[in-house]
Amino acid sequence: MILKGENILKQYHHHGGLINALDHVSFTVGKGDFVTVTGPSGSGKSTLLLSLFGLIRLTSGTVFFDGKRIDNISDKHLTDIRKKSVGYILQSFALIPYLTTIQNVMIPLALEKIARREQIKRAGEILDYVGLSDRMEHLPRELSAGQQQRVAIARSIVHRPSIIMADEPTGNLDPTLSLEILDFLRKINQENKITIMMVTHSPVAAEYGTMKLHLNEGKIVNRKS
Amino acid sequence: MTISKLVLIELWKRKSQLITGLLAITLGIAVIVAIQSVSIVSEQNVARNLDNLGANILVLPQAASIDDYYTSDIDAPTLPMDYVERILTSTIAGVDNMSPKLTRRVKVGDQSVVLTGILPKSEIASKPLWQSSGLMGAELKTACAPTQTANQSHGMEDKKLQRKAIDTLYSEDCLVGSQVAQRLKLSANSKINIVGKEFKVVKILSETGTVDDDRIFANLKDVQTLLKLENQVSAIEIMGCCNAISEGLLGQLRNILPDTRVTTIGQIVSTQIETNQLMKKITLVMLIIIFFVGGISIGNYIWANVNERKREIGILRMMGAERSTIYKMFLLKALILGVAGGILGFILGTLAGVILGPYLAGIIVKPVYLYLFWSVLLSVAISLAGSLFPTYLAAKFDPHSNLQED
Numbered sequence: 001m002i003l004k005g006e007n008i009l010k011q012y013h014h015h016g017g018l019i020n021a022l023d024h025v026s027f028t029v030g031k032g033d034f035v036t037v038t039g040p041s042g043s044g045k046s047t048l049l050l051s052l053f054g055l056i057r058l059t060s061g062t063v064f065f066d067g068k069r070i071d072n073i074s075d076k077h078l079t080d081i082r083k084k085s086v087g088y089i090l091q092s093f094a095l096i097p098y099l100t101t102i103q104n105v106m107i108p109l110a111l112e113k114i115a116r117r118e119q120i121k122r123a124g125e126i127l128d129y130v131g132l133s134d135r136m137e138h139l140p141r142e143l144s145a146g147q148q149q150r151v152a153i154a155r156s157i158v159h160r161p162s163i164i165m166a167d168e169p170t171g172n173l174d175p176t177l178s179l180e181i182l183d184f185l186r187k188i189n190q191e192n193k194i195t196i197m198m199v200t201h202s203p204v205a206a207e208y209g210t211m212k213l214h215l216n217e218g219k220i221v222n223r224k225s
Numbered sequence: 226m227t228i229s230k231l232v233l234i235e236l237w238k239r240k241s242q243l244i245t246g247l248l249a250i251t252l253g254i255a256v257i258v259a260i261q262s263v264s265i266v267s268e269q270n271v272a273r274n275l276d277n278l279g280a281n282i283l284v285l286p287q288a289a290s291i292d293d294y295y296t297s298d299i300d301a302p303t304l305p306m307d308y309v310e311r312i313l314t315s316t317i318a319g320v321d322n323m324s325p326k327l328t329r330r331v332k333v334g335d336q337s338v339v340l341t342g343i344l345p346k347s348e349i350a351s352k353p354l355w356q357s358s359g360l361m362g363a364e365l366k367t368a369c370a371p372t373q374t375a376n377q378s379h380g381m382e383d384k385k386l387q388r389k390a391i392d393t394l395y396s397e398d399c400l401v402g403s404q405v406a407q408r409l410k411l412s413a414n415s416k417i418n419i420v421g422k423e424f425k426v427v428k429i430l431s432e433t434g435t436v437d438d439d440r441i442f443a444n445l446k447d448v449q450t451l452l453k454l455e456n457q458v459s460a461i462e463i464m465g466c467c468n469a470i471s472e473g474l475l476g477q478l479r480n481i482l483p484d485t486r487v488t489t490i491g492q493i494v495s496t497q498i499e500t501n502q503l504m505k506k507i508t509l510v511m512l513i514i515i516f517f518v519g520g521i522s523i524g525n526y527i528w529a530n531v532n533e534r535k536r537e538i539g540i541l542r543m544m545g546a547e548r549s550t551i552y553k554m555f556l557l558k559a560l561i562l563g564v565a566g567g568i569l570g571f572i573l574g575t576l577a578g579v580i581l582g583p584y585l586a587g588i589i590v591k592p593v594y595l596y597l598f599w600s601v602l603l604s605v606a607i608s609l610a611g612s613l614f615p616t617y618l619a620a621k622f623d624p625h626s627n628l629q630e631d
Contacts, residue, residue, distance in 0.1 A: 055543060055625045076547060083545020090628065094540045098238035099231070106226035111545050119226055155544075 001067070002163060002195050003029040003052065008061035010047055010218075021047045023218035024061070029211065031162075034189045035197040036209030044218040045199040049165050052197075053086050054078035066162065083111050087156030087164040087194075091171035093148040095140040101151050102127060102136040108159040126154040130184065146177035150184070157188060164188070166198040170205055182208050228550055232557045235534075242530065247566055249522030250608060253515035254570020254600050255577060260511055261596060262578030264504035266588045281470065282463035284308065284478065285486045289460075299328050299339055303457035308482055312461070317477045319469020324462040327448050328440075331420055338405050339440045340419060342448025342458075345394040396447045399424040403431065404438040419443070420451050465489070516607055523562060524611035527555055531619040542624035551620040559612035560605060567604030571597045 010022040021044045029035050037045045050056045052063055054075065063071040070081060087108075088094070095104050105123040114122075127133050130150040140148055149169060156164050166185065170178035182205055189196050200206055214222035236243050289301035309325045327342040394400070399419075401411050406429045411417060415426045424443060432438055449455050465474050470489060478487045531538070538551055575592045582590035 050625050050628075055628070079542070079545050079547050081545075082543065086545075088543050094536075094543070094628065096231075096537055096540065098235055103226055103231075103234070107231075107541070108544050110226040110228065110231070111541075111550070116226070 001028055002031045002033075002065065003197070004064040005048075005052065006062045006064075008048070008051070008063070009059045010044070010051055010056065011059045020218045022051065022058075022061075025215075025218070025220055027213060027220060027223070029163075029195060029197060031195055032189070032193045033195050033197075033211050034186065034209050035195075035211045035213065036206040037197065037199045037213045037215060038201070038203070038206045039215035041201075043215040045215055046167050047218075048215065049167050049197060049199050053082050053165070055082075083108070084159065085162045087159070087161040089149070089152050089156050089164060089166040089169045091168035093140070093145075093152045093172070095148060095151055095155075097140055100137050100139055101132060101143070104140070104151055105155045105158050108155060112159060122158055123154075126158045127151075130154045145173055146180060149173060149177075149181050153181070153184060153188070157192065157194065160192075161194065163195040163197065166196060168199055168201065170200065170202060175204075178202065178205065228553055229557060232554055232561070236558060236561060242526070243562075246523060246526035246530075246562055247569065249526075250519045250562065250566030250604055251569040251573060253519040253607070254567055254604050255573035257508065257511055257515055257603070258571050258574025258596050258600055259577040259581070260508055262575055262590045262593055263582050263585070263588065264508065265593060266582065266590050268504055270588055282465045282475065282478070282487065282489045284461040284463065284482060285459075285488070287484050287486055289486060299459075300330060301328070301459040303327070303454055303459050304461075304485060306456045306458055308485070309458075309461060311481055312463075312478070315477075315481050317474065317481070319466035319474045320463055321466055322464040324464075325445065325458040326460055326462065327445060327452065327454060327458050328460070329448075329452055333409060333417060333419055333441075336409060338409070339436075340448060340452075341440050341442050342445035342452075343394070343442050344445050394427075394442075394444045396444055397423065397425050398427040398443070400428050400430055400442040401426050402438040402440045402442075403429060403433075405441055417441075422447075422451055512603075516603075516610075519566075519604075519607040520611035522611070523559065523608045524615055526562075527559060527612040528615040528618075530558070531555065531615050534619075535622060536628065538619055538622055539624045539626070539628040542622075543628060548620040552616055555612055555616040555619055556609060559608040559616075563605030563608030564601055566608065567601030568597070570604060571600040574600070 004027070006026050008022050008025040009020065012019045012021055023044075025044075025048060037048060039045050047056060051058050053065070053070070058071055061071065062069060065081065066085070070078060082088075096107070099107075102120070102123050105126060106119045109119040109122060124133065124136070127136055130153055132147060132150055132154065135143060135147060135151075140151070143151065149172075153169075156166075164185075169185065170181050173181060185196055185198065186208055188194055198205065198209070206212055210225070212222075212224040213220050284304070286302040286304045306325060309323055312320060312323060325344060329340055330337055331340045332338075399417065401409075401417075406412070406426075409417065411426050411429065413426055413429055417424050417426060419441065424441075430437065430442075443451075445458070449457060463478075475487050475489060479485070541550065575590075575596070578590040579592070582588050
C-alpha cells in the first residue's frame with residue numbers, strides 16, 4: 001500500500017450552508033497501481049486528488065502515504081513530501097510560460113537543490129524519454145497542446161516520484177493526442193513502477209486504470225480492481 | 226536552474242514591467258542624490274566663504290566691553306599670554322588659527338592712532354583680506370572643514386590654505402593701515418616714532434574697508450615692552466571652523482578659559498547653522514517622501530506581479546516550493562530592483578547635480594562616490610520594505626485556488 005484514505009470529509013461553506021465535497025471517502029492504493037477516478041462534474045474527483053497531499057486541507061479523515069499518516073502534519077512537511085515523492089499533471093499543463101521546455105522540467109530538481117549539471121542531464125534524459133529532445137529550448141507557447149502535456153509529464157517524473165497525481169490530463173486534448181498521452185502514462189506506470197492516480201471524465205481514459213473509483217456527490221459509489 | 230535564475234529570467238522576460246517598477250525608485254533616489262550632491266557643495270561653499278571672512282571668535286577679558294565686536298580689543302583690560310598656550314595644548318577641535326593681540330591708542334605726533342601688537346604669522350592667517358598684499362612666508366595649515374581635499378574634490382581651491390604669511394616682523398618694523406598711512410602721510414620705508422621708539426614702515430596695507438585700515442601693526446612682543454604690558458594681550462582672535470562653532474566650540478573655549486568672555490559674530494554662526502539645517506531639513510523631507518512614494522510604487526509593482534503570477538505560485542507550491550521559496554522569489558526581485566534603482570538613481574542624480582548645479586546654484590558639483598553606497602542601501606531598504614506585504618500575501622496564497630487561475 002502506498003496511499004490510503006479513511007473517512008475523508010471535505011466540507012465547503014456555500015450560501016450559509018455546508019456542502020460535502022467529499023463525504024467519508026475511504027480507499028487504498030497499492031504500489032504500482034494505475035487508479036482512475038471518474039464521476040460527473042462536482043462529484044469531488046479533483047477535490048479528492050488535490051486534498052490527499054495538502055493542496056486542499058481536509059475537514060476530517062486520515063490519509064496515509066508510504067505507511068505514514070500525513071493528514072495531520074505541518075504544511076512544511078507536506079510540501080516536502082510533494083517535492084520529493086509526488087508528481088502532478090494538470091489539465092491546463094501548468095507550465096511556466098516564460099521558461100523553456102528544459103527549464104520547466106528542471107524546476108522540481110531546482111526545488112530539491114540538485115546540482116545544475118545533474119539537472120540538465122536528468123531533464124535531458126526525461127525529455128528524450130517523452131520524445132521532446134528536439135524541443136528543449138522552446139517556450140510553451142511554441143509547442144502544441146500534446147507537446148505541452150508531454151512536457152508536464154516529463155516535469156512530473158523528472159524527480160522520480162513514488163506517485164503521480166493527474167487531474168484530467170487529457171481534458172484539453174483531442175482524442176488522438178489523448179490516447180497518446182494515456183499510452184504514455186501507462187508506459188510510465190509499467191516501466192517505472194510509478195503509481196498513478198488519474199481523475200478523468202473520459203470513459204476511454206478510465207479504462208486505463210487497474211483500479212477504478214467512481215464518485216458521485218462526494219461518495220465512492222463504485223470501485224473496480 | 227535555481228530559484229534565483231528563475232527570478233532573473235522572469236525579470237528579463239517582462240522588461241516593460243521591470244522598467245516601470247524601476248522608474249519610481251530610480252527617480253526617487255536620483256532626487257535625493259541630486260539634492261545631496263548640490264547641498265554638500267553648497268554647505269562647503271558657505272563654510273569656506275564664512276571661514277574666509279576671517280577671525281570669528283574673540284576671547285576678551287571678562288571686564289571688556291563687546292559693544293562693537295571689531296573694536297572691542299582697543300584699550301580693553303588684558304589677559305595673560307598663557308591663555309594662547311592653554312588653547313593650543315587643549316584637545317579642542319575646530320580652532321583654525323589664533324591671533325593674540327595687544328591694542329592701545331597711542332599718539333604719533335599730534336595724531337591719535339591705534340597700535341596693535343601682533344604675532345605676524347597668525348595675524349596674517351586670520352586676515353584673509355591681507356591675502357593679496359604680497360606678504361611672503363610659509364604655507365599655513367588648517368584644521369577646519371572644509372578640508373583642502375574636500376574642496377578640491379568639488380573643483381574648488383581653498384585659497385585660505387594657500388595664504389602666505391610673514392614669518393617674522395622685526396622689532397623695528399611695522400605694517401600700516403591705508404587710512405593711517407594717508408593721515409600720517411606715510412609710505413613704505415618711511416620712519417615713524419611710536420611712544421619714543423622708531424619703526425620702519427615695511428608695508429602699507431591695502432585698503433580693506435575694516436578697522437585694520439586705521440591701525441598700525443607691530444610685533445606683539447615689542448608692543449608689550451613698549452606699553453609695559455609684558456606677557457599680556459588685550460584679545461585673542463580665533464578663526465574657528467564655522468561648523469565647530471555651531472557644534473559648541475564657544476562652550477569648550479569657555480570651559481578652559483573661565484575668566485574670559487568668549488564671543489562670536491552671531492550672524493556668521495547663525496548663517497552657517499541655518500544653511501546646514503535647511504539643507505538637512507530638505508533632504509529629510511525628500512527622504513521621507515521618497516521612502517513612502519518609492520515604497521508604495523515598488524509595493525504596487527510587486528503586488529501586481531504577485532497577482533499576475535498567482536497561477537505560477539500555485540504551480541510551484543504544488544511541486545513542493547515552500548513558502549520561504551516564494552518569499553525568496555519576490556524579495557530577491559525586490560532586492561535586484563533596489564540595487565538597480567540605487568545604481569541608476571545615483572548615476573541620474575549625480576548627472577543632474579553636475580549638469581544643473583552650475584545653472585541653478587552657481588556651484589560646481591562633482592560625483593560623491595560614497596553616495597553610491599548610500600543610494601543602493603536606501604533603494605534596497607525602500608524596495609524591500611515596499612515588497613514585504615505583497616510577498617507575505619503571495620506566500621500565504623492557497624495553492625489550490627491559484628492553480629485554478631487562468
